[in-house]
Amino acid sequence: MRKPFVAGNWKMNTDNHTSLELAKRIASGSREITSHNASIAVCPPFIYLQSVAKVLSASDIAVGAQDVYFESKGAFTGEISPLMLKDVGCTYVLCGHSERRHVIGEMDELINKKVTAAISGGLLPILCVGELLNERDAGQTEQVINRHIKKGLAGLSNEKVSAVTIAYEPVWAIGTGRTATPQQAQETHDFIRKLIAQMYNDTLANEIRILYGGSVKPDNAKDLMSRKDVDGLLVGGASLNADDFLAIIRAAV
Numbered sequence: 001m002r003k004p005f006v007a008g009n010w011k012m013n014t015d016n017h018t019s020l021e022l023a024k025r026i027a028s029g030s031r032e033i034t035s036h037n038a039s040i041a042v043c044p045p046f047i048y049l050q051s052v053a054k055v056l057s058a059s060d061i062a063v064g065a066q067d068v069y070f071e072s073k074g075a076f077t078g079e080i081s082p083l084m085l086k087d088v089g090c091t092y093v094l095c096g097h098s099e100r101r102h103v104i105g106e107m108d109e110l111i112n113k114k115v116t117a118a119i120s121g122g123l124l125p126i127l128c129v130g131e132l133l134n135e136r137d138a139g140q141t142e143q144v145i146n147r148h149i150k151k152g153l154a155g156l157s158n159e160k161v162s163a164v165t166i167a168y169e170p171v172w173a174i175g176t177g178r179t180a181t182p183q184q185a186q187e188t189h190d191f192i193r194k195l196i197a198q199m200y201n202d203t204l205a206n207e208i209r210i211l212y213g214g215s216v217k218p219d220n221a222k223d224l225m226s227r228k229d230v231d232g233l234l235v236g237g238a239s240l241n242a243d244d245f246l247a248i249i250r251a252a253v
């Protein structure tokens with residue numbers, strides 16, 4: 001049985017004060033949801049990770065980073081290593097978010113290095129995959145997902161892949177208010193699970209958690225979660241509002 005997983009991606013939002021307030025409100029509001037029922041995480045900007053982790057230390061909510069570099073230390077100006085993220089209390093890290101792929105220009109090879117380094121550094125990577133609108137319209141969704149997953153997980157042993165969560169986020173649904181239908185999400189999640197079975201084995205495919213992301217809101221969360229292969233939600237905009245994020249968590253457990 002896969003435990004539901006809801007993660008909030010704050011992106012480049014909040015400031016020192018609002019990040020702490022948001023963390024406090026989410027922590028107190030989620031008290032009745034224990035770690036037995038669900039995994040919950042928030043991913044604040046790098047500079048607020050440590051203070052948010054402190055606020056959440058007495059709760060069941062984990063902290064994740066939005067990105068990571070693949071080297072552990074050295075002359076890499078501006079970058080943050082897996083060890084640094086562990087050091088300030090991170091459990092998870094997003095790798096290959098669509099904004100990293102399409103705004104910053106990250107390629108699959110770099111994302112693979114990040115996933116690999118994150119696992120070696122003791123973090124749990126959330127590998128984000130998803131097609132652009134023109135790719136979906138051209139019937140290339142499975143081809144794109146196949147490439148993102150095969151290249152993103154290249155070289156990882158069965159044991160290492162068990163540390164990974166996959167997030168399917170169709171790029172046309174991110175921040176647009178246009179959610180994939182639960183049926184569209186289920187179809188792609190099913191494709192991903194079968195791909196993992198092919199690449200590894202059935203046990204791993206049954207255990208790996210596949211989250212959906214892209215305009216998840218309190219009013220569509222339950223419907224998305226009702227699908228067999230939707231194991232959780234990666235929430236952007238709605239995770240910046242404590243009431244909305246808590247409502248999504250309740251819908252998911």
Ligand code: PGA
Pocket residue numbers: 009169173174175176177213214215216234235236237238
């Ligand atoms: P959104 O973002 O919920 O604002 O669409 C999701 C994401 O980018 O992870």
